[in-house]
Amino acid sequence: MSIFNKGRMCVKLAGRDAGLKCVIVEEVDKAFVVVDGQTRRRKVNVSHLEPLDQTLDVAGGSREDVKAAFAKIGIELVDKKSKQAKPRVKKQKVKKGKSKKAAKTDKKAVKTEKKTEAKVETKVEKKPVAKEAKVEKKSEVKAETKIEEKSEVKAEKKSE
Numbered sequence: 001m002s003i004f005n006k007g008r009m010c011v012k013l014a015g016r017d018a019g020l021k022c023v024i025v026e027e028v029d030k031a032f033v034v035v036d037g038q039t040r041r042r043k044v045n046v047s048h049l050e051p052l053d054q055t056l057d058v059a060g061g062s063r064e065d066v067k068a069a070f071a072k073i074g075i076e077l078v079d080k081k082s083k084q085a086k087p088r089v090k091k092q093k094v095k096k097g098k099s100k101k102a103a104k105t106d107k108k109a110v111k112t113e114k115k116t117e118a119k120v121e122t123k124v125e126k127k128p129v130a131k132e133a134k135v136e137k138k139s140e141v142k143a144e145t146k147i148e149e150k151s152e153v154k155a156e157k158k159s160e
Contacts, residue, residue, distance in 0.1 A: 004033050004046050006061070009054040012039055021075065022049075025061040036066045038077060110156075114149055 004010075008024045012035075022037035035044050041063065056069040067077050 002027070002030065002046075003051050004049065005055075007055045007058050009052040009056060010035065010049040011052065012044070012048060013050055014048040021052075023056050023058055023066060023069065025058060025066065036061075036063065037070060038075070110152065111149065114145060114152075 006024055010022050012018050012020050017039035020038040022035040022039045024033045025036050026034040032043050058065045058069050070077050
């Protein structure tokens, strides 16, 4: 016969209810019992309980019986209200004007247009000049086209 019988007062030693008084409501097996009182009603390992010399009459084992038994010895139990779950708000998806594929094809088209424009400008500017001057002009044109492409891409991103 175990010391942890129905109605035995105990003190919880472990967990978040440690240090609170409880009473054994039901014996599950040799190692576990169901407790209630100042603690939450739950299944507990007997190694987490310190038995006291008091016993209470908890015939039915319901919360009301336990509350009445604790009131007789002068300990008041507080009922905690559980919170109601709030309904979750679903986020609405934002539809964008263009799909990713369409945006990529637009960018490719813009790049090809810029290249053709750059070629036309270089053909128009051709004059008989020394090789060094031609190399400088080509590098300047390439630098200008890169700057223009970057500014146009930035403008597109801002407009999206």
